[in-house]
Amino acid sequence: MTTQTTLSSDGPRLKTGLGVLARVTRMAFKHYWRMSIAISATFVAVVFQLFIPQLLGRAVDLAHDLFLRGVGSADGREALLTTGLLLFGASILRGAFTMLHNYQGEAVGQSIGYELRLAMYRKIQQLSFSYHDRVHSGDLITRSMLDVEGVRLWVNTGILRLFVLTVLIGVGAFLLIRTDLLLGLLALSFVPFVGWRAIVTRLRLRESWHRLQERLSVLTRVMEENLNGIRVVRSFCSQDHEMEKFDQASNRAIGLTRNRIALRVKNGTLMTFAYFISMALVLWVGGQKTLAGEISVGRLTEFLAFMTILQMPVRQLGMLVNSVARATTSGERLFSILDLEPEIHDKPGAQDLKITDGILRFDDVYFKYNEGDRREHDLSAISFEVGPGKTLGIVGPPGAGKSTIAHLIPRFYDATSGRITIDGQDIRDVTLKSLRTAVSVIQQDTFLFTSGIENNLAYGDPWAERDKIIWAAEAAQLHSYIDQLPKGYGTLVGERGVSLSGGQRQRLAIARTLLLESPIMVFDDSTAAIDAATERRIRSAVAGISHKHATIIISHRLSSLMHADEILFVDDGRIIERGNHAELLALNGRYKALYELQSNPDDDAHEAVRGVTHER
Amino acid sequence: MSDNDTTLSRQVHDEIEQNRPALAVVGSQIERDEQIFGAVYDGHIVRRFFSYVRPYKKGVLLALIGVIAFTITQLTVPLLIRATIDDAIVGPEAGLTLLGITAGLFAFVALLNYGANFMQEWFASNVGELVLFDLRRSMFKHLQKISLSFMDKTEAGRLMSRLQGDVHALQEFLESSIFAIGDIMLLLGIVVVLLTLNLPLGLMTLGIVPMLFLVRIVWLPYARKAFISARENQSRVNGALAEGINGVRTIQEMAREDVNYVLFKDKAHENYVSHLRATKLAQVMIPLVDTLTGFAMAVVVFVGGTMVLDARLELGIMVAFVFYVQRFFAPIRSVTMQYSVMQRAMASGQRIFEVMDVPIDVDDKPNAIDVPEIDGSIEFRDVTFGYEKDRPILHDISFRVNPGETVALVGPTGSGKTSLTALAHRFYEVWEGSITVGGYDVRDLTQRSLGRHIAMVLQEPFLFTGTIYDNLRYNRTDATREQIHAAAEAVGAHGFIENLPNGYNTKVEQGGGNLSLGQRQLISFARALVADTKILVLDEATANIDSYTELMIQRALKRLLEGRTGMVIAHRLSTIRGADRIVVLHDGRIVETGNHSELMARGGLYARLYRMNYASFDDIPEELVKTATAETGFST
Structure with a gap:
């Protein structure tokens, strides 16, 4: 996996590394007000910091000289008082400016973190299915969390600390060496x-x-x-x-x-x-x-005091280098994602899809997932048409390409050749948002969000009215179950929520899609875990609105799609048989064999299909 | 950065802002419910914890010696500077000899400091790590023996956070306690030294110590609140981000990107604000400490300087004071921080020992026997069992499975099938009655020997990370390649395994993600076959599998049961019909037994359920089961 390699390689890639650092630094300097305050504050804080050893040295000398000369007068006390007050003042100011510098630096860092987090979130949502197929979600999560931190820290522990160290060591060394x-x-x-x-x-x-x-x-x-x-x-x-x-x-x-x-x-x-x-x-x-x-005793004290001040920052040099290394690798990984162009995106000047008749057409569609694959095509020469009130069934052995057909309709992937049109408009010419609003695909695996049932039902239309939500739940044969839960529609589902059975999850997925009333609905094996009787009830519940939309049902259970107006038997990416149930039975081919197997699951039937199951 | 394509268009953004959807949220709506802080001190927990430290008491002792020696050398440094100034430079006997001695002494103390520093760090860190690993190990080991009823109730994630985070909190507590002792000593040492060097000046400068404490103590609760809130916000943002990644397909399918972006932005912004607040609080400490320290230095300079003038104080002492004053704050900071560390450790300790205290219900008897060979029979005699007190779910179950026989357990959901199979393997202890395997009471056998005679295939095939080989072999590490291939061949898995990129050496990803459900099922069959036991307990998958895969699994099942005693929780009608005997369960009681034709002829519950024509008995809606049982008079 591509990410795996980038995640572990931390080697020095100086050239790209510098580019990344420059880019992060530019991001920081976009907050030029905060940055200039931070840098000026740093400078002032360091100056006061360096002032303190000198004052201490002076105080020692004052006390010592006066003592030696035996002056012991008010003058001496006054000078000491002045030095003491100066020291007090310098300490306060050093503290205040250090605070200012740290705060502003941190603020810039947090702003960058905020910006990067938003940008990553947006980008990830835009990247196509093909990208998410390749990249492990766990890796992506780690990246977005840790790498944002890595880059963010660069501002405070990197840029600003570099500045502190340079000034502190530079000016300090100059002062010391000049003295002795x-x-x-x-x-x-x-x-x-x-x-x-x-x-x-x-x-x-x-x-x-x-x-x-x-x-x-x-x-x-x-x-x-x-x-x-x-x-x-x-x-x-x-x-x-x-x-x-x-x-x-x-x-x-x-x-x-x-x-x-x-x-x-x-x-x-x-x-x-x-x-x-x-x-x-x-x-x-x-x-x-x-x-x-x-030299005087005071000078000696000054040198020693200065050393105390320098000790910590010098140790932090290591942190600085670490921060460079971390920001470089983290930044590189982040930017490599942020700079990606989603494979599937709106054409410039794409128009919203206009639904007139609601007719979906596939014209000689070919498709291949990966260029490198041995297989020539994952889908070949797929053509069909389905319109409102009509149902198209797709059946075939696992891996035949049934779901792939479903994925092409909302452009989760783009066809390699051929045309898919809705009411004559090529789906590549319309905006993704309008296309995906018009097409709903219900997948076999239902992802539920850790939230209330109601929120999950209204996921596609969070503005939906309560009545409509209940209607959808009723149609999906879920309402009576939800209703008897102690918290009803507010019950939390998803990870750590109430655990739903496979069938209940699928019914929830069906309900949340029914709610959208999309002109084209694709059921991609989405009733697999629902028993046949419940499925029949769902079908009759939606019969009232089925004239409004075109339906595609993909299933390996024939009872789910026997009633379709047209059924495609797909194997190896091709349509092998097509027709309605009666026509397909009459063909006495693969469909018939599958039908026999499912209606009479006995050993002789097993043997009959065995010839065609020979493995994929 | 090319901002334009990663942010939302202003117009869409504003539209959503103005018309917020009532039913939209991002991120988990379940709040973390584990307490972060506990009592400051809980003797019971500390004692339990120290039983893990005891094996390393030598290390702890050496670390403590290091801490003490280190503290002393730290205290000596300013004193040596003082001696250099007062005796070698300005004193009556000032001169190169004395200077050589003090500088030499200084270098010697530096060397001692080096050694002591090494000692404290080395031993404290090592002991801390070792205790951490030991603690984790003994908790993990305990989890291996703990009753399954506990494991059923507890989420794996929760246990993981105890095995990791909580164990860490205790390690941190141990290490920081050792260093805190040094810090307290240092602080006391400074106080003593300053007061000894010069009482009035000492008293005056030490005045800021309680002030520093006070500032810190007032500050702490606010800061902690801010830090916790920042951390919580951070985990909320990260949770929402993870949700966005895991659910990206659904989000794109439902075109929820724009709404989610606006909601996510709120969360990210809240996080930003709370971090700024935390930073503000963290930073406000700096000028406070600097002001107080600056004040103490000013006192040293003015009061101390005046005293030097009046010859009431030696110059070197004034210098030493300056150095000591700058060291006040560090120990105060660590000591106050220790407070939070302890609270955290107590809460963590409680969670850890809570798990460790769960009793082991099922354990080998002292004189449990290890039988090498058995005949493969299973017999249940008057077994009554339940998970919760006073709520039995199996009543007076008696039946026998003869060697080589396949018995199908059938019944509606909740009838007690799974519990029966779990009891045969002694996952739980029966309340009444007994279960014998091969003529031996399961309680008289060692669990290990029971495991050698009974293999289980669970409904959900669970595979481990590692190669296909590793998975097929599992704990039969002595199985040869030939045996493994033969097993795979027998269940019909050999073909697809060979076709995987690296054949048997292909890595199974976490959770078996790179294999289909059917393939995982076949591998788990083959794994049971490699284990080569006399008895096989199998829970047939209910998950919907396409007709093609189902064919393969049915065939594999037949091979698996050949020549073995089988106890199968059967869901598929073909499996049920193929069994030698069918035991029909309802509400934890056996209602009928017999083979398919006998039961059909009898016309009881089985026949009624069978005739309903559902793909599996588990699919039959509850109402229908109720009517069927009522009609046949089996209702309870």
Whole structure:
């Protein structure tokens, strides 16, 4: 799967990486007000930050000098008071501006997160079925969640931190070195080492994190499958086998965790050590210089205080690099989706579909899912016509292409050649929205939304009136069931909601489509789990409105479509037999054989069809 | 970014905004109901938890030694700076020798600090991880033995979140508790050192410590509320996003994209706003702390400086104060954070131990036997059973399945068929009566030996991730390739397996998504065949399968039952007719037994239901069953 490869490859792709970063950065600078406030605030905060060690140094010198000179006067106290107040002021301002900078940075990041989330949502909704067939929904969910975060964090932990670090280290180093070259270099000596270790460690940790995630996801899967398949586990008495699987996955994860801890702890402690060692050096060399009278005690304090300030940001260099790596891969994945053009989209200047007679036509339609497939066509030379009040039945063995025909009508896929028209308008020339409003397809698998039954029934028309909803539920033979539920139409269904049987789900799907009263309705094996008697009741309930729309029924149960005006027997993407029930029986072919099998499920009938089932 | 094609046209957007659909929502409407925070301290939970830590007490001890040593070195650093200044630089005996000594000492302390730091981090992290894995393992192991009635009631997702999230919360609690001890020590140490160095100055600067605590404590509940709300909003947005992805086909089918976009936008915006609020609260702490710390520094500079002037304070002490003052906040922050960690851990611990406390109902007797060979008979004697107290669902069931015989269990939904099969495998314990397999009471056999003699095929075929081989072999890891191929061949699965891209080595995706239902069914048949047991218990699929696949499954079923004792919950009429004997159940009682023709001749419930001409007995609407039972006099 294509996504799988992109999800795991985190290697350095500098060229595209820079492009992605530039793109994210541009997005950030679109919020130019907030960005300029954030950057100016950063600058001011750093200046006050750097001011503090100097003030402290000055205070020490003041106290020391005055003491040595024995002045002990009001002057000295006043100078100390001034310094103290300045220090207080500088601290307040540093705090205030740091807050401002963090807040604005975070706000920009959140705005970008918000924009990207919306864009992803919209894009995913627009991408065609063919895309969703290829890409695993789980991957897509992870991408949209984690990758949006990865990109968002780039603003605060990336762009702005880069700025802080540059100013802090740059200006700080300049000030220190200008004051005393040797001592300045000593005070900064831990910076390159710690910075380097921080970067290397982060990158390694990141890599090992990915490996650990893989291991942990295996562990998760082992546990999940065990719990979901608990009856299989119990029935095979395979608890020991399962524990073995668990231990294997778990031990591997432990091994990696241990490596990770080693990596983190070794480097983390080493960085602190390096910092203290340079402090010892500053103390030693600085002490000598102080003794020699080259610098004052206050200066020495200033150097030491400055080192304290620098310690944290230098360690954060690792986070910065991490943020670059993460934003690059996340951004690349996000943009690769956002830049996709949905395969099926409105033509420029597409008009809304105008329904006049409500006649659907297939003219010599061919279709193929994948260019690379061995099979020449998934559908070949399909032609038919169906209009209001008429029913077309499609039957055939699994994989024959029955559902594919259904999928072409609302343009879930586009035909490779041939024409599909509704009232003479090629469906590729009209807007998707108008087409899909006119055509309803009810699939075999019903996706229910975790919400009230009523909301699910009104999914296609959330403005629907209550009466209409109840009418649809009644027609689908669902009303009496819903009515006896304690919460009636408000009952929650879907994941973690009331569990419905397969037949009830299908009836719900039928009801929510009936509600739309579309001119063309396609039942794609959508009564498979409904018993024959209920199906008959549904059919008679909708008989009253069936003259208004064209109906296509796809089923492997002949009783569902025997009454159709025309029935197509499809195999291998071709129409093999066509006609109404009586005509098809008279043909004495495949349809007849299937009919015999279903009406008289005995062994001789089995043998009769066996010739034609030979596997696909 | 090319915005134009990813956003909704203004006009459509406004139309939906102005006429909001009453019945539209996005995202799950079920709120998370697990409590995040519990009591701050629950002795019972902590004791239970520490029984998992005990095996690693050496590690914990070493971590604690590391923590203490680390704290002490941290405290020493400013003191050494002070000594350097006061003694080596400005003191009466100032000079290079003393400077060499203090600087050397400093380097030595740095080395000690390095070692201690390593020790605390290494042992705390490792113990934390090991306890996490142990805890998870023992919970998982317990789940393997726990009664199925518990598993029936509990969603897998909920258990998963305990096996993962909750276990993590306890690990975090352990680690942060170790470090919190260090933080408290550091704070106390600073207080002691400052007061010892200079009492009045110490008292004055320490004045901000309670202030910092106060600020933090006032702030905490607000911040927590904001953070929780941000997290909840985030998961709501993500839930809506996941729904949009999982349901994308339905959404496109029903052309709901535009409405959903507007609704999603609301959610995303709410999330944005709540995150901004959380950020605001998180950031407001910075100037507060800076102001208080700045105030303390100003005090040191002015008061301390004046004291230096008056020769009441040594210069180095003033410098040391400056360094200590900057360290006030970090420990206060971690200690206050520990409060939330503990609350979270208690809630998580409660959830974990709740599962661990579920008793194991079905377990091997101490003297349970392991029988290598049995004859394949099953006998139910006066069995009464139910899931809930006082609500039996099987009453006085007695029947025998002879070796090699196939018995079909038939009856309307809820008649107790599934419970009968589960009892034969001793998934549950009977209330009264007994069940013997091969002449042995199931309670006298080890569960493992029972598993060697009975294989089960469930209604929903469940496959594991792994290759087709792995699935066919499952726990019979000693099965040879030939045996596996033979089994697949026998059920007619060999053909389609060979046609898969990698044949038997094709990976089965999660849930068997890359196989059709019929194929999964056949694989689960073959898996039972590989297990090669004397007895087969089978719950026939009710799911609608097309006539073509059904043919294959029917044939496979015949092969599967050849030469075995079969107990089949039968839904398809052809299976029922093919059985040697049919046991008709209704409301947990046996109403009739006999073969198809005997039962038809008798004209009882079976004959009546059969004549209704439904594809399966389970399809028959309840009203019809009621009339049939009433007419035959079997009503309860």
